[in-house]
Amino acid sequence: MRRVVDKAFARPETTIFLVCIALIVYFSIRNANFYSYTNVVTMAQYIGPIAVVGAGEVLLLDLAEIDLSAGQVLLTAPWFVVFLQHHMPLGWAIAASMLLCAAIGAFNGIIVVSLKVPSFVATLGMNYILAGYVLVASSDIETDMTGTTGKFGSVFGISNWAEGLWSLGIVLIIWALLKGTRFGLHTTATGGNQLGAAEAGVRVRNVKILCFIIIAVICGFIGIIDSIRIGSLDPAAPGLNEMLAGVAAAVIGGTALTGGKATVLGTMIGAVVLGVLEDGFNLIGISANWFILVEGAVILAAMGINVQLGRVTARGARP
């Protein structure tokens, strides 16, 4: 029994998983509406995009990089669809906008790898470029999202579980990619010891560029789904918020900012914790202002606990 407990606590996700369960139990007791069907749907829709951005950021944090433009890519992709739809059918417009997202990711990656600009700065620049582009191209006027009707709209956002399931699917793919494939291993190796990985023959530049492409594509895709569900586009929505929620989910879940240590599973749980907190606070009638304060406290506490647990287990593993 003790060994099982020790083993469980050696995993970075365990603490946050317990916190998550505790929060769900607490809010369920305080308000029975918490586990009602409609509320669970609402939560799934809120958690989905955070989990996807978080899963993408996990790839980059694993590399000891970060993508600050991910949230803005998420918000910009549906605008691409709206603009492109004037020139082509909806399906093509979505495909073309995904390609544009991939190009944005590739651009980020190449700037970081070739010009050696720190990713923090390079992607911050990209974030403002995209935010500015949306404001200019939309003339700062709110627009209806296209593709919100019929079976298509239902599958790609309108139906209750569409956004949650698409998000879950994407997160599971990233999880499998990081955990089970050569590419995932090379990502962790690059983040853990870039020079060493290169000396062992890992193509670290390609790995990095590919990670920037992946995060841009998945964020763009979930952004389109999210907009189809909501039905309208707000040109002034701040992408940095979406991005920071994703990074918070990753960090709460036990991913290190320093590279070489990443957990997609933990990120998913981290996103659920953020969603449960926001929704739960709403239900029991605490103002949204408190939510932000509590979110901050949760991030600090989770980080503190994870760092301490990491120290303990590292010491335990030493022969």
Next chain:
Amino acid sequence: MTDAGLARSPDEAADSPGAGTPANDPASQVGVGVTAESGEDVILRTEGITKRFGALIVLRGVDVRLRRGEVLGLVGDNGSGKSTFVKILCGFQRQDEGKIFVEGKEVSFRSVQDARSHGIEIVYQDLALVPQLTVTQNLFLNRELILFGRLGWLRNRAMREQARKYFSDLKVDLPSVDATVEALSGGQRQAVALARATRTEARVLLLDEPLAAMGAKESALVIDLVKDLSHNHGVSMIVIDHNYTHLFELCDRINILQGGHIILDQRVEETSIEELTELMVSEYRKKVSEGQEELRHA
């Protein structure tokens, strides 16, 4: 998989056109370009390796011969070009002039991959390990066993199995092949790096200061492993080290690299720590007195 080096090829000398003069003194061949093998089973040989960095000439014609199964110690002052020399041998850098022969055939290395395809592997001073990955993951890094081709699905179970078996073959004691490298001691990390270099068919292993900054117990682990690789797995090695005691324990032969040349090539039985020290120090004194001469003239 590791016994490739054991397969001796006595017809080695037949590969080289000028063979058949067993009495050849190695010194007489220097710079002449004769490829006579003097009947010895030489796996790696260099001829007149020269390397410049801008105006600085680091290597001025280095001739080295590594016999099969031999451990060759390469000694020299800091900045004498030892590391540059092994980096040329492993394909990381290219020589300006000179030739490299593997088993009597001239080769040209354009990349580390090229050198690897000839069975030449290097363990860098920094080991090139990823601390956060497990022993198995490091052992197979970039040469993973995979399923489904391009998708690259890892065969973790098979890799773990092979890792376990390989470390027990090498008689290296590790806490677990699933332990992360950051949890290992310095000696164990060196063992993982050595194992990675020799797991595939390494015939020549280049070790750049494998015992640097290691305690006595740690060193013993590495020395035992190097001896085992050389005696039981037929791997030939070139070892760079500053510690003569270690080198005399490890090596069959010692070469001193100084002023861009090999100034001494002797079996360990034929020389002594005192002789090596004397040689190195006398060179140093000569330089100092030359320097003083120059100062006086100026």
